[in-house]
Amino acid sequence: MSVSLGLLTERIQQVQERISDAAARAGRDPADVQLVTVTKTHGIEVVESAYLAGLRHFGENRVEEAEGKITALSDRLPESTWHMIGHIQSRKTAQVASLFPWVHSVDRFKIARRLSDAVAETGGMLNIMLEVNISGEASKYGYHLAGWPEEQASFQALLEDVRGITSLPGIRLHGLMTMAPFTDEPETVRPVFRRLRQLRDALQERLPAYPLPHLSMGMSSDFEVAIEEGATIVRLGTILLGPRNG
Ligand SMILES: *Cc1c(COP(=O)(O)O)cnc(C)c1O
Numbered sequence: 001m002s003v004s005l006g007l008l009t010e011r012i013q014q015v016q017e018r019i020s021d022a023a024a025r026a027g028r029d030p031a032d033v034q035l036v037t038v039t040k041t042h043g044i045e046v047v048e049s050a051y052l053a054g055l056r057h058f059g060e061n062r063v064e065e066a067e068g069k070i071t072a073l074s075d076r077l078p079e080s081t082w083h084m085i086g087h088i089q090s091r092k093t094a095q096v097a098s099l100f101p102w103v104h105s106v107d108r109f110k111i112a113r114r115l116s117d118a119v120a121e122t123g124g125m126l127n128i129m130l131e132v133n134i135s136g137e138a139s140k141y142g143y144h145l146a147g148w149p150e151e152q153a154s155f156q157a158l159l160e161d162v163r164g165i166t167s168l169p170g171i172r173l174h175g176l177m178t179m180a181p182f183t184d185e186p187e188t189v190r191p192v193f194r195r196l197r198q199l200r201d202a203l204q205e206r207l208p209a210y211p212l213p214h215l216s217m218g219m220s221s222d223f224e225v226a227i228e229e230g231a232t233i234v235r236l237g238t239i240l241l242g243p244r245n246g
Contacts, residue, residue: 002045003242008053011240019234022227033227036083036216038237040065041244044072050241051077059104059235061086063095070099085177085216085235087141094118097126104177104216104235105131107142109161112171119170126170129177129216130162132199135192137181145199155202162203166210175214175232176200186222193217193229 015035023030038059039047047058047069056079060066063084070082084100088111096103097118106112106128119126136146148155165173178196180189196217204212218226220239227234237244 003049005049005053008049012053012055015236015239018224019227022224026228032232034233036233036235037240038085038235040237041246042241044069046241047073051080057081057083059083059085063092066099067095090114101127103128107131109164112165112168116168116171124170125172127172127174129175129214131177132196134178134195135181140179142178148199159203159206162207173212175212177216180222183221186225189222190225190229193226197230
């Protein structure tokens with residue numbers, strides 16, 4: 001499925017207005033909210049249209065699919081920045097490190113260490129976030145923090161990994177990422193976003209010298225609430241590109 005440049009431009013304008021309004025409601029600067037366009041399942045012609053319409057950050061959740069697109073497009077879309085937002089198997093870490101400058105979905109220390117090893121060979125720098133399962137949904141990946149703050153052991157385990165990750169060469173940890181349960185009623189997931197921010201704040205308090213500015217949270221159905229709760233990166237697919245293929 002494709003999307004015309006005119007329609008895309010219109011949708012981007014509407015989304016940017018909604019981002020600005022949500023930021024204003026929270027007394028935030030809309031420039032502090034980065035839009036990542038989720039292009040999974042869409043063909044390279046859709047990414048090209050999105051780029052022509054002014055979008056620069058693109059998110060993919062599967063390595064094989066991303067590799068084809070990124071390889072085909074990196075020369076043609078020189079200002080594009082690619083974000084890995086899907087689950088990472090440890091045998092794919094070298095591929096992930098070579099394709100993506102940003103990885104939102106690191107969910108265990110082993111993945112961070114293997115990404116670091118891969119990056120160390122090329123002397124590069126990888127920007128990562130840690131995925132957190134804060135809602136407790138069984139279907140979600142990420143560090144399990146659903147019981148926090150009552151349950152402190154999960155926080156201590158996360159803190160220990162964060163400390164380890166901040167000393168890995170080639171890795172810059174920027175903050176946390178989460179996916180809220182799908183909902184038609186965004187207010188119901190506000191507590192998920194609020195708790196991710198509080199979790200980031202709690203980590204930051206323990207690591208004052210290592211800035212953790214980013215919260216990657218908010219999708220098509222809930223990005224305004226996420227921004228009101230402090231999202232610095234929203235990951236939007238359907239609302240910009242229409243329904244996904246397959
Ligand atoms: C697919 C996906 C999105 C985008 O979802 P939409 O509802 O289409 O905006 C965002 N984040 C992740 C991790 C995804 O897999």
